[in-house]
Amino acid sequence: MDLLSVQHVTAGYERRPVIRDITFSIPFRGIMGIIGPNGAGKTTLFRTIGRILRPMDGRILYCGRDIARMARREFARKVAVIPQFRSVPPPFTVEEFVSLGRYPHRGRLSPFTQEDRRIIAENLSLLGLTDFRDRKVSALSGGELQRVVLAQGLVQKPELLLMDEPTAHLDITHKIRVLDLVGSLSEQAGLTVLIILHDLNLAGAYCDRVLILKNGEVHSSGAPGSVLTQGTIEEVYHTPVRVGKNPVTAKPHIYFLPQAGTAADAAGE
Amino acid sequence: MNRGVVFLILLAFLLAAIALGLFTGGMQLPPGEIVDALFHPGSDGIAGTLVWELRLPRIFMAGMVGSALAVCGVVFQAILRNPLAEPYTLGVSGGGSLGAVIAILLGISGLPMVLICFAGCCLSIGVVLGAASLKGFSNSMLILAGIIMSFLFSSVVMFIFAVASSREVHSSILWLMGSLSAPPAGSVKMLLMILPVMLSLLFFARDLNLLSLGDEPSYHLGLDAKKTKTYLLLGASLITGVCVALSGIIAFIGLVIPHAVRSLTGADHHSLVPCSMLAGGGFLILSDTLSQVIIRPLELPVGVITGMVGGLFFVIYLLKARPAEVS
Numbered sequence: 243m244d245l246l247s248v249q250h251v252t253a254g255y256e257r258r259p260v261i262r263d264i265t266f267s268i269p270f271r272g273i274m275g276i277i278g279p280n281g282a283g284k285t286t287l288f289r290t291i292g293r294i295l296r297p298m299d300g301r302i303l304y305c306g307r308d309i310a311r312m313a314r315r316e317f318a319r320k321v322a323v324i325p326q327f328r329s330v331p332p333p334f335t336v337e338e339f340v341s342l343g344r345y346p347h348r349g350r351l352s353p354f355t356q357e358d359r360r361i362i363a364e365n366l367s368l369l370g371l372t373d374f375r376d377r378k379v380s381a382l383s384g385g386e387l388q389r390v391v392l393a394q395g396l397v398q399k400p401e402l403l404l405m406d407e408p409t410a411h412l413d414i415t416h417k418i419r420v421l422d423l424v425g426s427l428s429e430q431a432g433l434t435v436l437i438i439l440h441d442l443n444l445a446g447a448y449c450d451r452v453l454i455l456k457n458g459e460v461h462s463s464g465a466p467g468s469v470l471t472q473g474t475i476e477e478v479y480h481t482p483v484r485v486g487k488n489p490v491t492a493k494p495h496i497y498f499l500p501q502a503g504t505a506a507d508a509a510g511e
Numbered sequence: 512m513n514r515g516v517v518f519l520i521l522l523a524f525l526l527a528a529i530a531l532g533l534f535t536g537g538m539q540l541p542p543g544e545i546v547d548a549l550f551h552p553g554s555d556g557i558a559g560t561l562v563w564e565l566r567l568p569r570i571f572m573a574g575m576v577g578s579a580l581a582v583c584g585v586v587f588q589a590i591l592r593n594p595l596a597e598p599y600t601l602g603v604s605g606g607g608s609l610g611a612v613i614a615i616l617l618g619i620s621g622l623p624m625v626l627i628c629f630a631g632c633c634l635s636i637g638v639v640l641g642a643a644s645l646k647g648f649s650n651s652m653l654i655l656a657g658i659i660m661s662f663l664f665s666s667v668v669m670f671i672f673a674v675a676s677s678r679e680v681h682s683s684i685l686w687l688m689g690s691l692s693a694p695p696a697g698s699v700k701m702l703l704m705i706l707p708v709m710l711s712l713l714f715f716a717r718d719l720n721l722l723s724l725g726d727e728p729s730y731h732l733g734l735d736a737k738k739t740k741t742y743l744l745l746g747a748s749l750i751t752g753v754c755v756a757l758s759g760i761i762a763f764i765g766l767v768i769p770h771a772v773r774s775l776t777g778a779d780h781h782s783l784v785p786c787s788m789l790a791g792g793g794f795l796i797l798s799d800t801l802s803q804v805i806i807r808p809l810e811l812p813v814g815v816i817t818g819m820v821g822g823l824f825f826v827i828y829l830l831k832a833r834p835a836e837v838s
Binding site: 292293294314315316317318319322323325329331332333334335338342343345346350351378398 | 589592714717718720721723724725727728730731732733734735773777778779
């Protein structure tokens with residue numbers, strides 16, 4: 243059995259489907275990337291799996307159970323969602339903000355236990371936030387805030403972590419740091435990760451499996467080496483590329499070919 | 512600042528305000544007589560009547576209304592995620608003023624007036640929450656519906672002013688400014704009825720923390736945001752409606768107290784909710800006492816005092832706060 247199985251899901255907004263008849267499954271452990279051009283339906287799919295949108299058709303099974311039938315708190319104990327964070331959060335301190343991630347595990351009136359405090363402290367230090375814990379989240383930089391949001395998701399102790407473009411506004415240092423961390427959590431703690439990435443090279447470098455969406459449908463899926471090919475990428479993105487290998491990791495690496503003065507481009511077609 | 516310390520300071524502030532309200536007022540009596548009357552309830556004499564029938568009910572009412580408006584302000588600011596939100600944002604005050612003005616026009620006073628006014632509040636709550644529920648209680652829909660209802664009701668009030676006699680207009684305007692001077696019989700009972708709803712808000716600190724992140728983040732942390740929002744909005748609106756019906760539109764408490772307390776306690780509602788109750792109650796008791804002595808033997812509507820003090824405080828707070836803390 244797979245951890246999550248998406249079966250013939252159609253979903254969208256105000257009766258207009260954005261994604262149609264999507265079927266795929268996420269096995270236990272590992273990182274699965276969703277890529278695809280703007281408007282392909284990545285975020286719609288993400289929001290459907292995160293239970294913000296209800297599928298118009300089809301269903302999503304979590305360990306064999308329909309997620310629509312799971313209680314919200316139970317779902318929140320198993321699945322943490324890191325959306326693209328846009329709005330400025332209220333002036334919680336970093337520690338308070340991260341602690342909110344323990345709420346699904348505690349009843350309305352039960353105070354945090356020793357275990358909660360340990361998990362919170364552990365994740366603050368894992369993300370290098372221990373020194374920040376009394377700072378106001380409303381006064382953090384984009385990179386710091388992204389780490390705080392990730393820490394909140396991790397203290398939920400989820401089995402599945404959904405991330406929508408977690409590296410969008412980060413510099414290269416923080417991009418690599420966040421993805422390295424996610425990778426090591428998946429390897430060592432058995433966390434399963436579903437991640438939307440725009441950067442194809444990051445997807446190639448970090449994902450065990452890649453799902454390509456195009457026009458609201460699954461175009462292809464599989465290991466990065468078999469999916470991130472010149473043919474597929476040019477077909478999906480309508481942009482000429484060449485695919486090579488990272489000299490160190492041997493993962494696929496995509497080279498873009500700027501249009502200005504590229505006679506070689508025409509020759510390659 | 513440590514939360515426990517903040518709580519104790521605000522508790523002391525509330526108790527000090529109660530004491531001040533008990534010993535000062537429109538009529539001056541020696542403190543000894545007041546203490547004496549306090550420990551001998553039911554005794555005859557001016558002091559007994561003053562303490563037990565005028566000052567204590569009035570202090571109770573000011574304390575309840577003040578803490579109710581403050582805590583409703585906290586709820587509305589958390590749910591609507593808007594620093595300008597206050598208990599009147601959803602148009603409760605508009606419906607209430609229309610009810611009150613109609614009652615004044617018809618020569619109705621006392622408890623019947625309170626009930627007409629409360630009916631006006633319920634009308635606007637019903638329309639606003641009903642309209643917003645069609646759009647899944649989205650915050651922008653709630654705020655827009657509230658503003659539109661306020662405008663609509665105030666236009667009708669203006670229309671009534673245009674055709675009413677000047678005496679009626681004067682007493683309406685005095686009412687609109689908010690006053691605790693002549694609480695009708697039954698006020699204390701009505702306030703006791705909303706007390707459980709108010710106290711129940713103490714148990715929603717966790718939900719308010721989640722809602723203050725926004726609807727979607729709160730879903731992801733396991734909250735049934737729609738259900739919780741419905742209860743909290745309805746509860747807070749009804750509490751506000753009772754306050755408006757009993758004391759008119761007391762300005763600024765519901766806006767300023769939550770911000771002031773938040774600057775001391777931070778954004779965590781576990782301390783923000785109880786501390787705002789204490790601060791709001793103390794502040795309104797203090798303002799009400801001031802309103803009785805400032806132009807003795809006349810009385811100012813307490814709304815004038817809260818508006819001025821609150822406005823002044825807000826300017827100072829905004830100038831002193833760092834940008835990140837304003838939101």
